[in-house]
Amino acid sequence: MAVTKSLRWERRPDTRPQELLDAAIVVFAERGYRNTRIDDVAEAAGVTKGAVYHYFATKEDLLLRAIEHYHDRAFGQIDQVLRHARGPASARIRLMMRKAFGGADPTGRKMTLALILQSARHDLPEAHRQWLRGGPIKGWRLLASLIEEGKRTGEFRADADAEVAARVTISGLITQIVWQPLAVDVPELLIDDDRLIDSAVELLLHSLWPALVVNTTDTKEN
Amino acid sequence: MAVTKSLRWERRPDTRPQELLDAAIVVFAERGYRNTRIDDVAEAAGVTKGAVYHYFATKEDLLLRAIEHYHDRAFGQIDQVLRHARGPASARIRLMMRKAFGGADPTGRKMTLALILQSARHDLPEAHRQWLRGGPIKGWRLLASLIEEGKRTGEFRADADAEVAARVTISGLITQIVWQPLAVDVPELLIDDDRLIDSAVELLLHSLWPALVVNTTDTKEN
Amino acid sequence: MAVTKSLRWERRPDTRPQELLDAAIVVFAERGYRNTRIDDVAEAAGVTKGAVYHYFATKEDLLLRAIEHYHDRAFGQIDQVLRHARGPASARIRLMMRKAFGGADPTGRKMTLALILQSARHDLPEAHRQWLRGGPIKGWRLLASLIEEGKRTGEFRADADAEVAARVTISGLITQIVWQPLAVDVPELLIDDDRLIDSAVELLLHSLWPALVVNTTDTKEN
Amino acid sequence: MAVTKSLRWERRPDTRPQELLDAAIVVFAERGYRNTRIDDVAEAAGVTKGAVYHYFATKEDLLLRAIEHYHDRAFGQIDQVLRHARGPASARIRLMMRKAFGGADPTGRKMTLALILQSARHDLPEAHRQWLRGGPIKGWRLLASLIEEGKRTGEFRADADAEVAARVTISGLITQIVWQPLAVDVPELLIDDDRLIDSAVELLLHSLWPALVVNTTDTKEN
């Protein structure tokens, strides 16, 4: 994609909404939807309130379009990654999880959407539900299906609860990541992102692998 | 049923604050702190706004005192349970997790405080931090210490990441439970509480046990 | 008047209103009418809000009756003093002014009524007017009449403006005294009461006495 | 008169704050700070509450800025007048007092700030203190210094209490003027402004001149 943004800044009208969405996401993530004033977003984007209303009908619309705008970047790629991935389920799970939780958001923060929408549960119930469906739920369904696949191929224990494993892992990771920005005030929250994700995945896999016991000790008795 | 309610109000000086706290917790959980008007709480308690201010200085005070009031019931018992528990780490982990996530809140809902405080992250940052420290963090620290213990006794793999295991399990479960009330609108969220907790614990244990399950040797001894 | 208050405190029912009035005057003077809550008065009197409403219909009524109660003590005596006084106008003016401004209020503060009512100009216009009529205006009329008397007897200059002299002296003194409590924060306000009053009176008299020049210096030339 | 007022409001960005301050001063003087609602000010300025908050952060801010705005007009000129004045102390005192109390406020009322701030003694103690320092106290210090000067040159009696003379005259005049608007209800209060000021000054001078008027000797020289 050619970068047309030249050094001497050339105003392209359709740049403004983009900037507003960027600003909105950042500010909403920082202060929460309810505690963010339109003025805050405008200021962050370097314009005034009125300009925001040029492009977005309401505050809610602003958030909704921002979510929409970032949703793909945040979730869309996962399917792709998986679609082209081959190999054992464990490998594909590692791939998926790294893709899902590994990279930073375009805004610098991770899980920005989660951060915003968790705070907006009571303010924008519909958006919150959409996010749940398109984000966490979709995520754990995908993960669960990979686990089920592993179970089918015998890679994983047949008696493992794939659904719960997927749910807890996904929502646990989301929550941990969403809490990371609070670590400046609550240092006990701090944990290295890579360690968090990698360890979580390895633990998940360990919980799924058969006791690969082959009951070795038993054999000697048989 | 005899109506003893007098013209304006029925005087129950001792129970009123209690009732207000109960009402507050319920309403705050339902609508979120910010979206709850003092009138809502008052109405839920069957009084008027003024009565709330008779007992609580501010809206924030109301929530803070409600949190305080329910905190012990929500978290205090766990330590106790563990203090008196003996046996292998796995057993004590099962015990702890059931105690932590099993019983219903006195308000009917589970994890009510989590629900409220998550929504108040930007409104009452200090309360939110307190909750994190006294709730989730305390929870996963306890769980992590049990895991470490299991590692020391050889019950668990020495190379398991106890910290991450504890964090993801605890925050994953909290999140899942907090999302349960939304299942009326997003049915995909619905999951049986007992299954959730039990499976999560078993998965956790599986992820911790050594791959080579030596305890099968025990069987021959029986 | 026999003091029946015994050491072991004997509650006489008709003591309560008195105590409330005392408390009211003090608290109103301290915080102003509008900024004084009924609770404050009650607390100062060692009772609860309800008790105040036993004796006084409204907050306004409380103040009105307090004013009424203290008005005589504050102003009533002046007439008497003057009625029995004889001698030159200047002497009677000194007498009157000492009586009017000299003694401390029963509440410890001077000019308590002025203090209260000045702050209540917009809250209780009628009471304020009453106070003006019964206090300052009455005061300067009395003073003016003494001055006129002095003018008639030749003690004072016939061309002195008795009305203005009386007005400025009386309201100036009231104002100065009413501001004295603020001297803790604005030390420049502080002035000794006796000096204030005595000097003011002497200045007043000097302004009234004829230039008793007899043009002495002129005589040598004539 | 052509009505140029558009549907909702007429845009006069530059004058609006000014108009609000003007309205504020008037309304505050009329009803007192505490008894004035922001709506009252807004209404007086022909706008709504929100517009006031567009320019002023709080009700207190509104008053403070109004005071600031009018303070110079009310007090600032006096120093100037005196700085350029020469001649005997008595002449300069006359000059100062006319300047200080003579002209009408820009708002039509005289001593508007005094009127407002006296009522706000308990509501805005800090503003009240500022006013005392910048207004009355400054006034009587200036007057006192002129008197002292007159004493030094022998124009005035050396034994006159300059401080008290200045205090009583200044605060007496302020008080009288502040009470003038009440004359509609309490006619006894009414007095002509010029007479009040001129007589007060003459009385002050009479009280300061030596009893033995030596300047009669001057006459023979003419």
Next chain:
DNA sequence: CATGAATGAGGTTTCATTCAT
């Protein structure tokens, strides 16, 4: 396009007053 002045609904808090006990 953009500005920012103005609106007004909505929510928190205060406190005089009432009244069951």
Next chain:
DNA sequence: GATGAATGAAACCTCATTCAT
């Protein structure tokens, strides 16, 4: 008599939204 719980009318302040310029 006294208490203090409860009421409810204000009043301050916020901020999404509108709209003239």
